[in-house]
Amino acid sequence: MGSLMTTKTDPSPSSRLRDSKRTAILDGAREVFLREGFTGGSVDAVAAKAGVGKQTVYRHFGSKDGLVIGLVRAMCDVPELEADAGTTGDLINALRRELRAFAEGLVRPESMQLYRAIVAEAERMPELGKLFYDAGPKVIRQRLTEILSSRFSEREAREKAEMLVQLTLGEAYFELTLGLAEADTKRLHRQIDKALRVIIGEG
Amino acid sequence: MGSLMTTKTDPSPSSRLRDSKRTAILDGAREVFLREGFTGGSVDAVAAKAGVGKQTVYRHFGSKDGLVIGLVRAMCDVPELEADAGTTGDLINALRRELRAFAEGLVRPESMQLYRAIVAEAERMPELGKLFYDAGPKVIRQRLTEILSSRFSEREAREKAEMLVQLTLGEAYFELTLGLAEADTKRLHRQIDKALRVIIGEG
DNA sequence: TCATAACGAGACTATATGGTCTCGTTTATG
């Protein structure tokens, strides 16, 4: 059955039609589930939004939970950003660049909605939490640690990286997750600069 | 209709029976909604768990959303802890006491589940978020600011208070909300001491 | 071209839900 060329273990032969439907379904799932949550959103709504028969959804993902996992996997499978080839500029600037990219990515409405949906199901489906964590907070922590290793000990680098991440999000993250405020880039930048001053020192 | 004695605007005359049923319903709602979320939990389940007719639930709270709001209000309406009458001990110890109480309260399973349920509905019912925020993060920030005002300027006190809160939760809070770890008091205490060292200085 | 795989639409089942209504019983109160 499987093509000899296929390096993946995926048994489904990829075809143009099949792939296009799959992405259409994932697009629909993103719209529906991020707006209404995994529990609140229905498979019917996803199928309708995707312009696809309900059966097609089940052919592709097997069940609603399968669809949810497929969506989170797709949204978290961002191709690992290549590490800065040579830290252009000084340490502070490298850190600031990383923190800004991280923070701005995390507070995007889409990310916030994904986070909320995942948190809601954290007890029932912790694997979703792991996908999100590994794609977001874990990556930034590792990247910061790497950058900081050029000046600090391994242990110090790890500690400072973690604190930078926390201080970067700051109070804003509470307010965002709870729906009390909207993303504010300027505020994030101020927060990041303050964090750098406190944790690294004067730049 | 209303009694002349009543100082509240609440039109319902309190009676022993009525009050006992109300708390029974809220107990049931806590069990059901914190386990299954506001969307996932059903009014039928709440009524059954409370040993109460469904109609009684609707007599008391009007609708499912009303019940949800009632529950969150009840859980967040903790009687304001009286401020430490005279900061016994030094500044660091006062701060540490506050931070420990806050952190340990926030990572209790019940609080985490409430936070998750509220976050899930943040878009649809932001008033829930406000209730939670005002009862938790906002209070600790104010209390810390007050304590810090004895040594720092108003602005510095506010900034340090906010940073202390963030560093106290640290990475652990991400892991807890996403369902990747369990509450660990020792880890929290270590985190708090580190935060105090970084933000306030050697103790 | 032709067999096959994937498709859209929609009927269909079983179940669950929010919410209303009734009715006979228990509890409070004047």
Added chain:
DNA sequence: CATAAACGAGACCATATAGTCTCGTTATGA
């Protein structure tokens, strides 16, 4: 003691949901 309020149980309704099945159509790939 008697009236009224609050109750439990459960029937009831309209709607929604996850998931299955069929059937006629469209696209793929040899």
